Amino acid sequence: MSQIMKNIGIPSVKGPTAKCDDRxxxxxxxxxxxxxxxxxxxxxxxxxxxxxxERTYLYYNHKFKRYERRRSRIHVHIPPCLNLKEGDNVIIAESRPISKSVSFVVVGKVGE
Incomplete structure (x- = not known):
């Protein structure tokens, strides 16, 4: 495992200050x-x-000619170096499949 912090290519996200051994x-x-x-x-x-x-988005309903609010839930992998808890606003990015239902990984916290 490498302890050097890599540049992941997303300029709007700052990397973590802590280190981890998560593959x-x-x-x-x-x-x-x-x-x-x-x-x-x-x-x-x-x-x-x-x-x-969970993310919320607006969907246009053509029959009633108005928008409705929808939500989608996605399973994500959370690296321990980010120190997150429930209720935090986060940014996730797609990766290769990690398990049967996990294909996204958390890359940062919004507002830090």
Missing amino acids: YCPYHGEIRVRGIILEGKLIKYRANKMGVF
Whole structure:
């Protein structure tokens, strides 16, 4: 494991100050980020380094000619060097599949 902090290629996100030995950390491990970048809230911090991310968005309903609010929940991997808790606003990025339901990793906290 490398303890050197890598540049993940997202300029709006600052890296963590702590170090970790997580192999799925985008800063200290071997996982790479690609594709979709989303912003939302971490609503559940569950199993070992895994959580549930929720984002809300507007969807236009053509039949009633108005917008409706929808939400989607995504399982994410949470590196221990970020020191997050439930209710934090975070930025996630797509990665290769880590497990059956996890293909996103948290890359930073909004507002820091």
